[in-house]
Amino acid sequence: MRYLYFLFFVIVFHLASNAQVGRKVLPKSINIMNKDNFAPSLSADGKTMIFLSTYSASGAPELKYTRKVGPSKWTTPEDVKEVNNFLELNFIGGACLSADGKTIYFTSKRGQGIGGYDIMYTEKKGGYWTPARNIGKPVNSSGHEGAPSISPDGQYLYFMRCASMSKDAASDCGIWVSKKRNRELWNAPTKLPSPVNLGNEQFPSIFPDNKTLVFASGRPGGKGGLDFYLTKKKQDGWSKPVSMSFLNSARDEMFTSLTAKGTEIYFSADYRGKENIIVSKLPEDFQGEKVVLMDGLVVDDETEDPLKAFIQVYDAETQKRILYARTDEASGKFYTVFPVGRVCDFSIQSLDKKYLHSSKIYFADSMKSSVKENHTFRLKKIKDGLTVISENIRFKPHSAELDNASGFELKRIMKTLKDNPELNLEIGVHTDQVFSDSIQSSEDLTEIRIDTVYAFDEFSSSNEENSGSGNGSGWTDVEDIDKDVDLDSLNNSIPEPAIQAIKYTYHNDRTIKQAETLLNHFLKQGVPGHRIRIEGFGDSNPMVPSGDPLGRVKNKRVELHFVRSL
CATH class of the missing domain: 2.60.40.2190 (Immunoglobulin-like)
Known part of the structure; x- marks a missing residue:
């Protein structure tokens, strides 16, 4: 009987443990005991974090700032005074940290605002945070804006615009996005379409890929309150939101954050009766x-x-x-x-x-x-004699045709030639290893060299006088002729008994053709022919020994040599 009880305990413990697989409560330096700690937002590298904590003199939530200094060790959280000094005017939740960890976007109702609650920001200069500034119109309106989430490149700001907002809650919200116009100004925001916005969507959080968005919604079919949903930006709009059921519960889910790695998600949940910050593995289907x-x-x-x-x-x-x-x-x-x-x-x-x-x-x-x-x-x-290797000029596999990705690099080189009219360009194309065969034994053997061989029977009666010039094989070579020779005129000079044979050699040296492709590209773009010289080197000038697999990749290259005179 004791064995059955023990077995039952082991099974129950195993199931309970697996229910929390991949979840980890952050250390006590973050999750202060008997205090609520929630709404995390992390920098892209995961080494800087802001969050709200009731570990404060007033017992009200205040914004904290901390840095990671070890695998599970964080510095003692510091107060962000430029935000907390106006605590009674702040919307509790949804502060966002920029990818570099130097800018905080938050929601407040202070000073000369645009409307109700506005989005504001503060920047870290040295060891201090600058006075908070209003992000201004057209992001902020006469209504209420809050819960900002800045894209990793700093060019897009996602936020919620609500009909009603108080210090602790908001309702009748929709998710909007604005693109940055320049360093200070933003373009007019647009509302995300259905099926993202259905009536009350809050707390957007854009992933590091700038395409995957998590938000909170009270739409039908959830587990209760606000639940997390995930949608992805497509060419024709946004995908149908999917419930993140592995995080959702009967309570309100509101705050999430990810690092650039994109395999873990930070959020807050009830732990021993208090809000704690937790990190969890993100299922592959939900990763950006x-x-x-x-x-x-x-x-x-x-x-x-x-x-x-x-x-x-x-x-x-x-x-x-x-x-x-x-x-x-x-x-x-x-x-x-x-x-x-x-x-x-x-x-x-x-x-x-x-x-x-x-x-x-x-x-x-x-x-x-x-x-x-x-x-x-x-x-x-850029000066006379400068030689560089262009890694971004690439050709399609087993071809002298340029890869589509090469276009950007070719435009940059064109601009360099335009900005430096006193310099000319030598282009050298190299490959890793040249080999040949009498048959096309490899898909890399795309080039064919054709030799035309003319011979006559030295022992024939019509050529007895030439019998002393044989090569011992019964045939005497008259001439090896490349395929580009005028064969018609040559045939007229070959004795009647001569026999024609075709010899094919398959090889992979496309460097001359590839160099010609580059030359033709620049000529079509208007570069005078006298400013460019090309050469295909085959494998004659390796950078590293060709026996090294990694080295062979380096040997396959395009070199640019800028010179005053060709």
Whole structure:
């Protein structure tokens, strides 16, 4: 009997544990015992977080700011005084932290507002938060706006606009989005269509991919109160929202946040009678697209002085720009997140035309998960003798035809030639390994060399006088003729008994054709022919030993050489 009781206990414990698989309550430095801690919002790298806590002198919720300093260790939360000083005028909940962790967007009813509750923001400068500023019209209106959520690139602001709002609650809300016009101003917002907005949708939270949106709704079919729903932006609108049933309960669900990694979700829930911040694994079906989090610095290649530059990312499939950002004018630093759909063209260009750009192509299918990159981009001055490898000029597999993603890079090179008319361009195309065969034994053997061989029988009666010049095989080669030779005129000079044979050699050296493709592209774009010289090197100039699989990838390249005279 004791064994049965023990077995029953083990089964019940196992089931209870599995019900919470993937969930973890944040440490006590965040979840202060016997206090409510809720509404988390994290930076893209997951190392900075803001949240609300009743651990305050008044016992009312105040906004806290903390940084992660270990796998499960956070700094002692600090008060965000520029927000908390007006606590009685703030809408409780929905504060949002920007991707770089330096800007907080929140909801308040203070000062010279636009209407009722407005969206405001404060920025971290050094160790201090700047005085809060109203984001202004047309985002804020004569009504109530709140619960802002800023996209990772800082270009889109999602928020709720409500008919009624008090310090603790809101009703009759809809979700809206506004696109940034410039550094200070925003465009007129638009309301998300049905089936996202049905009558009372609140607390939007945009994912790092800038396409996946979570929001709270009291629509029919939920578990009670406000429930979480997820929708994804498509070319023709938004997908039908799906209930996030693994998070929803009979209580109100309102606040969520994700990091750039996109595999975990932060939210608040009841734990031992108090609101606690919890992190949970996100089921794969609810994850957004893979993203690249870039923490970068742009400097002069020689002096290492910071440069003013702009960053752009294009979707190679749609040809649309999905990111535009600028470096900090003083430090040359930038921090951004961009999604990788299929193929993305990433580039950094200095505002000073004297510098050559830096670029890279990201392939989503080669990324197993979202990645974070810390990188210093050293831009080179454009001058006589400058040689660079262009990673963004690519050809379709086993072809001399340009890949569609190459268009962005070719435009940048065109601009460089236009901005520097005193310089010319040498283009050298290299491949990793050239091989050939008498048959097409590989799909890479797309090129064919045809040799025409003429011979006659040295022992024939009509050619007895030539019998001393045989090669021992019974045949004497008259001439090996390339396929481009005028065979008609040649045939007239070949003795009657001569026999014609065709010899085919299949090979993969397309570097000359690829170089010609690039030349023709620039000529069609109006570049004078005397400014460009091309050459196909085959595999004659490897950068690394061809026996190294990774090295072979580097050997397959397009080199650009800028010179004053060709």
